Amino acid sequence: MSKLDKSDVEKIAFLARLGIDEQDIPEYATNLSNILDMVEQLDSVNTDDVTPMAHPLDAVQRMRADEVTEVNDRENLQAHAPEVEAGLFLVPRVVE
């Protein structure tokens, strides 16, 4: 049922912005189809009255006071960035 083909893999890879070599696509298609077949075992279980479990302790997010606790540490944080200029991260031109 969940047989994925080449174009499915290409589409998912683009959604994930993930480069995949052309020659590896058939293998990924097979791997992913097998994994999806494996997880389809779950379809045989009736879960109609089950509440989804998002947190292993069923806890909710703890809130904190809305106070500034971090100092500006830009230089340190940008020290190992791929490309930085004047305190800004550089990327290829987006707007002409």
Next chain:
Amino acid sequence: MYNKTIAELIAGLQAGDFSSVELTQSYLERINALDEQLNSFITVTPELALEQAKQADAQRAAGNAGILNGIPLAQKDIFCTKGVKTSCGSRMLDPFISPYNATTIEKFNQSGAVMLGKTNMDEFAMGSSNETSWYGPVKNPWSLSTVPGGSSGGSAAAVAARLTPAATGTDTGGSIRQPASFCGITGLKPTYGRVSRYGMIAFASSLDQAGPMTRTAEDAALMLNVMAGIDPRDSTSVDAPVPDYSATLNDSLDGLKIGLPKEYFSEGLDDAVAKVIDAAVKEYEKMGATVKEVSLPNSKLAVPTYYIIAPSECSSNLSRMDGVRFGHRCEDPKDLNDLYIRSRGEGFGPEVKRRILVGTYALSEGFYDAYYVKAQKTRRLITNDFNQAFDDVDVIMGPAAPSTAFNIGELTDDPITMYLSDIYTIAVNLAGLPGMSIPAGFVNNMPVGLQLIGKHFSEARLLNIAHQYQQNTDWHNQTPEQFS
């Protein structure tokens, strides 16, 4: 010196038998001489280690030694360490020098511990054999042709080969317990939220948890005493009292009720491994425990549930690796999409890509309810099974893995069989429970781990149960011949 536990080393340092500098030097020499055979370290940090050791000795002389003062440790390369490469086993983060410390690292620093270096691991902790590391596979010190398990394979191998007295690991689906089992050491995955995840590079945020990998349960208690506790920087860390994990190690096991899940002793379990586990349980009966069969009927759903939840969360977490702010960036990107696509394509290895793709698919429009929400529902069924079993028993025991360590290369072409090597550990993460693996014997000279699973926040009891076994057996003291 290298055959001593943390507890013994603390006594030696206190008595002045050796200094931390001498101790640290001797481990650095051992790593230098022997790790070429194992590849258990990605980065060794001799200058930092000796500086920390010197500082520890000075603090001891001044009368303010922390609880792990002067003790050398290895840290899994998933923990951010300020000023030190933090690669997570990936080419993506090979250029990443962390600008800050993980809370766990910060706590070890405060306790006076010394960092020997950063250990090898499966890429972004995704793997069960340490073969997905960009830095090459780690070898199991018990047999160099076999895997050490994963993802904390470097930590497990380094502790087993006595290249460090202890190490940290992280466990999302078995990544502390399965390598502990394969390498014959003690590994503890605490309750979800017991240890801060701040600065621990996220794989699957509803499952990840850090814990100690040590020779003995006594040492694991010493490590957990440092690691456990609420952290304002991790909103999922739990505000529950932290007991002294060393204080109850010697409690009696008289009347302890052990549950053996019948699903963990059925098809798929190696017969010889089953015999070792049976013998370990008998040992507990001699100590006054009673044994009862329990059932975890939804066990078979654990692996498929995990392979929706973990990849979904990983695809989201790893989206931050975009080649813009840190990590690997491709050459000459022609536009922003090209920058993302090629940086990520070059930076991630095949197993990480597989999981990102599965997760992206499961979370994509139209499939979210069918996959992620469905898996969250089966996750609850799996958790309910444990809750029910714990109505009748204090601890659940079984194998940590279905076999001993497999050969390097044996399962790399078969992702699903590889996934099944975590069949007994994954459910514990889904339920957020604490679990341990302790050495319980050998099959053909390869170690077998006994898994202990407890109720939420029962780490002290698990450590007590493990320690009592280690007082009555000698499996945890065995050293691989080549490294003894």
